[in-house]
Amino acid sequence: MENRRNENRYLITAEEVSRYKKEGYLVLDNVLNEEELQTLDYWFDHFISGKEMSQMKKDFCDMSQPYGTPLEDFQLVNAMLPSVYREELKGNIFQRVGQSIADQLYSGTAVMDYEQFLAKKPSMTGAAFAMHQDLGYWPKTKNTWTATLSLALSDSGVENGCLQVIPGTNREPELRSHHPIEFEIKQQNEQRGDGHTLVIEENQDDEIVFLPVKRGSITVHDERIVHGSGGNNSKDWRKTYVMAFRDEETVKEERAMGFTHSHNDTVNWDQIVK
Numbered sequence: 001m002e003n004r005r006n007e008n009r010y011l012i013t014a015e016e017v018s019r020y021k022k023e024g025y026l027v028l029d030n031v032l033n034e035e036e037l038q039t040l041d042y043w044f045d046h047f048i049s050g051k052e053m054s055q056m057k058k059d060f061c062d063m064s065q066p067y068g069t070p071l072e073d074f075q076l077v078n079a080m081l082p083s084v085y086r087e088e089l090k091g092n093i094f095q096r097v098g099q100s101i102a103d104q105l106y107s108g109t110a111v112m113d114y115e116q117f118l119a120k121k122p123s124m125t126g127a128a129f130a131m132h133q134d135l136g137y138w139p140k141t142k143n144t145w146t147a148t149l150s151l152a153l154s155d156s157g158v159e160n161g162c163l164q165v166i167p168g169t170n171r172e173p174e175l176r177s178h179h180p181i182e183f184e185i186k187q188q189n190e191q192r193g194d195g196h197t198l199v200i201e202e203n204q205d206d207e208i209v210f211l212p213v214k215r216g217s218i219t220v221h222d223e224r225i226v227h228g229s230g231g232n233n234s235k236d237w238r239k240t241y242v243m244a245f246r247d248e249e250t251v252k253e254e255r256a257m258g259f260t261h262s263h264n265d266t267v268n269w270d271q272i273v274k
């Protein structure tokens with residue numbers, strides 16, 4: 001299909017919408033152009049190099065290692081909620097185009113719920129994102145629908161740890177059970193506190209599909225599909241800008257529980273029915 005982009009809109013087809021509903025994910029090629037991507041590169045590198053880390057506390061962390069890991073040892077660098085920490089990112093081109101994609105996938109009032117920058121350093125085989133379902137991380141809400149968009153700021157393939165999904169797991173009747181990942185903590189660092197990362201048990205018949213994408217392309221996944229990513233076995237960074245859209249009422253419900261997707265939230269999970 002030619003000319004899918006029109007200003008802030010990226011047109012998706014009815015066939016793509018129904019495939020997304022069935023399989024729980026979608027790959028959209030060439031969504032943002034080079035000029036647009038360059039407006040995001042600066043901020044991505046700014047955050048990932050740790051320039052905002054003193055104010056971010058746990059929102060600047062490594063998703064593959066425990067909180068407290070020294071910056072120089074980071075492998076899978078995660079900067080949560082960048083537009084909360086830097087106003088300049090509010091309403092950026094990814095958010096505007098992403099909004100149009102979410103609006104076409106779901107009826108209702110999609111709003112941007114949260115975003116994060118994720119970067120896998122080159123040759124970091126441990127920079128893996130454990131397999132999970134996003135709902136496993138979140139409190140229970142009446143409505144759960146979510147379109148999580150991952151914009152590739154670098155080419156992403158199997159070698160540098162692209163997104164991987166298990167199609168159809170979005171239709172499993174129950175969420176799989178999630179448990180905190182057991183990090184291999186070095187003896188001298190045993191006091192470092194846990195990380196944020198959860199992991200599921202995989203089933204023997206799970207069939208993983210890898211989603212390689214070029215810079216400027218976007219993958220979309222829903223809140224129930226099992227997904228994650230492997231380590232970086234290449235000499236290049238993998239750079240991804242993740243942004244999740246949910247229904248306006250769902251976001252209000254989350255916020256009323258004190259849940260903002262910040263790792264600094266002090267939500268009392270015992271009082272939130274999961």
Ligand SMILES: O=C(O)CCC(=O)C(=O)O
Nearest residue numbers: 129134163228229240242
């Ligand atoms: O892109 C990745 O490596 C994983 C991201 C992820 O799990 C997510 O966006 O929910």
